[in-house]
Amino acid sequence: MATKENNELVIGIDLGTTYSCVAVWRHEHNRVDIIPNDQGNNTTPSCVAFTNYERLIGDAAADQAPINPENTIFDVKRLMGRKYTDSLVQEDKMMWPFKVVAGVDDKPMVVVKYKGEEKKFYAEEISSMILSKMQTIAEAYMGKPVKNAVVTVPAYFNDSQRKATIDAGVIIGLNIVRIINEPTAAAIAYALDKRNDCIGERNILVFDFGGGTFDVSLLTIEGKVFRVKGTAGNSHLGGEDINNRMMKYFVEELRTKNRVEISGNSRALRRLKSACERAKRHLSYAIKTDIEVDGLVRGFDWHASITRAKFEKINIDLFEECVKTVEECLRDAKMNKSRVHDVVLVGGSSRIPKVQQLLQDFFNGKNLCKSINADEAVAYGAAIQAAMLSEGISNVPPLVLKDVTPFSLGVSTKGDIMSVLIPRNNTIPVTKKRSYWTCTDGQLSIKIKVYEGERAKASGNNLLGSFSISIFPPALRGHPFDITFALNENGILSVSAEDKATGNEKKITITNDKGRLSSAEIDRMIQEARQYKSEDEKFIRKANALNDLDRRVYRIRSALNEEKINSKLSSKEKQDINLTICRATEMLDCLNQQDIGAIGECLKELKTILDRIMAL
Template sequence: MAENRLAIGIDLGTTYSCVGVWRNGRVEIVANDQGNRTTPSWVAFTDGEKLIGEGASNQVASNPSNTVFDVKRLIGRSFSDASVKSDAKYWPFKLIQGHDERPLISVSYLGEKKEFSPEEISAMVLVKMKETAEVFLGPGTTITNAVVTVPAYFNNNQRKATKDAAAIAGLNIMRIINEPTAAALTFSEGRKWSRSEERTVLVYDLGGGTLDVSLVVVKKGVLHVRATAGDTHLGGEDFTNNMVDHFVDEFKIQNKKDISGDTRAVRRLRNACERAKRMLSSDARTVVDVDALFEGIDFHSTINRALFEQLNKDLFLRCMEPVETCLGDAKIDKKKVSDVVLVGGSTRIPRVHRLVQDFFNGKEPSKSVNADEAVAHGATIQAAILMGDKKRDVKVHVIDVMPLSQGVSVKGDVMSVVVPRNTTIPTTKEQIYVTTYDNQPEMCIEVYEGERAMTTDNSLRGKFTLSGLTLAPKGVTKVNVRFQIDEDGILHVSAEDKKAARKKNITIMDDPRRFSKDEIKRMVQEAQRYKAVDEEHKKNVQARNEIDNLLYTMRNTTEKLQHSASGLQDLVDGTKEWLQNNELNSDELDAKKQLLEAIIGQTSTK
């Protein structure tokens, strides 16, 4: 297949990621090399290789400080962000402050200390998804185009950081699509609704790290997002964190020992809590059992749903706030919602399901979509739409919205909103601002994002200065400020004094914490270099395994030949010692393999 006719949909999740391809007129969610349709968003580093997915999560107990996860909670954030500080105490890996407040992850890799940005770690997960799809589509397939999902409430900086991660992974993002919008695409696909029928669908998406709620009106093949709301720091990981805190305290009470400073012990306890949380979705009671948790002391405890809900009561209170906000912004009564769709693994928590059902007066949420795969499925549909292949039977148009208000700072640090939240995108909005003192020669345009009245409470997204203004009394010179937002929710701002013919613009992608083109180029080259190292390691492992198989065959031969095979046995023993005592490259291993194969061939003909 020609690579320019291929595009994939990727759900880059906090805890799990998923990839889909469009083939034979439908979406196929692709299983990874372990046969699973979702892949842990985990990356682990060792002295010999880099592991992604199940390989990384399976070895975390023995290598916690070099195993990275939850990176989606870091991407696009600053090191001093309160949520980053809060999460860091649960992470076994080391987080350090980089240039311009960038958070960096410090690990030991290939025998040396390395620092990776959240974007680089996310890029490794994206590469895994890309390669999973390429293997599925067959030899020689190369994929460069993708639609990648983000939480609807991701801000401009987080969206740009996701684009950076894709660039490092060698992917061209055709579109960033909001996760609940993708799920709505999945839900509406194949529905036998009449063209004149209008359906109001509320998507409730609670995953590992974020909560998004979107209200989507579907009519005549058009999905129009009317409003979106959410919480970028509420998900399954938070429920697990509260369980961990509870059992750390219980262990301390039982044994008078504090395990909170032992990353390996906390990680093992966290794994047990994660398993228990999942079990409580189907069972009323389960156990948290860890052998030799700390200083040889076994830990055993029980937890039931009532206790789980008590530990997380504050989180459950937050679960319905975005629903109320979303409906209020859309000015739609909850009674007029046709369908409620639950997406994300954390919606399997019985209390969450019950909260949503109770809010909608007992309406049973739809279970017609796979909660783990719906977002990737929708992203793949969007990819098929964008590819524009006439053979693709996709006739849907998506209209999305801006999740957060965009504006500028005016006198007194007041937030002057130019683009209100839930404005349909793409969009262009303009506003006139005037000088605030006589003969003002320049105007500083500070661009903010958020819903608070004062800019000090919102997020600064960028700033620039328009110089050479027409000199006049205050309030006379007018500057036209234009905000343009593209389909990905990326903001472009320009300011113009038409009278003086002065204009300046900025793409609010150039945040000082973001990467320059040169930095991204360097990261791409570094990723390719490490890819070569990983490939060499895989070759070595495979070659060693093949030699082990040959030695096994030779041992069987010596047993059959008995006394006449002492030389063969010496060769087996010598080869085993050679493998154990030497760092060998794939060429040396291949040469030894060929030698052994020749000897086996000669022996079998005697």
């Protein structure tokens, strides 16, 4: 992670999918100020537009979007750290009026016309323009240059997406001194603003449902220590998906009722989407709303209405997915919902009545905490963290943040088994060491493969990196060595392996520069871990049984090589032992074809033989 430069003031930025917000700690007033933009609004659209004359950012870009949809870029956060071939990128691409193509290394690029020329931009470049706007807003308010910032990201952003966010800052010379998770920032805002006088331990569940991402985090707050107990989420679920659902519904209604086709008309789709977003907001307080778009297409004036009940029916699976994610977070944290003291709503989409109803029902009627501004809470918390990293700032609450890792980290062992050293939702920073042993005689080196993921089968997870450590002189099977994982507060993983006999050591660092999982892949691994749980359990049982089989064959063969034991066995016993060993060897040579029952029977025979030999 970047370090703070020049001992200057650090601001807090909530870089959102649909809206962004900037805040700063004012030590002279002992409070956080949410900084208004040049239009007097506390939030700024995360939107960039290109015209024949200029580039527009924020409100100005959003205002002209209906007449310039092909060159108005929004939702760019959904492209951060992803590949163009990612299925989610392809799905989003179909809903956007602007063009997205594949760039170098399969990175997505947006294509626009700017001053009469075609231009291509990476997602990081567009995000840097939005960050630049937030930086300018802060500088105008503070009356001096601002070069350092704390930026928030969804809790489920992977390392590739976090690195892309840092790169966006680098492009404009904004030093991102720390990246923190959005729900954690919101919890800081809530605890300091509303629970400053609470005594003892308090469990807070932050329900962060924004424009493009959805996160749930469970934190335990005691004094000034904020400890994350569990996190879950979906970095591709938010208000934009709800808008798209409504838009698809009305596109079909226009096709069937009015015989009007607009699916290929980017300007009409953009105007319809804006109308759907307004309708969604109206339905947060009204039970029915009208939608009107004059001159939608070829002079056709369109009018329709939608009820809250219909709106909820269209999106009910998305709303129910939110509650399932809450259950997952509590399950991972090993906490019963009755122990949650406060459920804090953050993000504009958390205002949807059906979402609140489902959440309240899940918590058996508990009142939801709506006392903080859902749009500003994340930036508020980021400003607190920023103040802690600023030099010479007084009266800053001395907070201690303990976050967690969102996925398991481990190595591949014999039989392609994932040996987890740092489990998912483990508090960071953390260091874990575990002893392992070589599998064959005369081994010259040990190959260490580092994985992240939730599958029992190592190759079913994501390979982060690998390295080898040499063994000299070559040792017998069972030679011990240690593997150590160290994960720091910035999410950087260091892995080392040490030969315990010789002290020979080798290590690598898995940095944020590595191209790692896309959000879709993280979600896929978690879903597959559930779907194939029984398959994983069967795989583990079989792999462990085969490893036991291999160990017993090895011990018996070693024992037979000893003259003392060999001389005491009859020819018939030797023949029977060799037949059993041959059968076991055949099982080991045809791993995938063996039945767990047959392996178990062979293990029993080998145990009997081993017991007999050891008794000689």
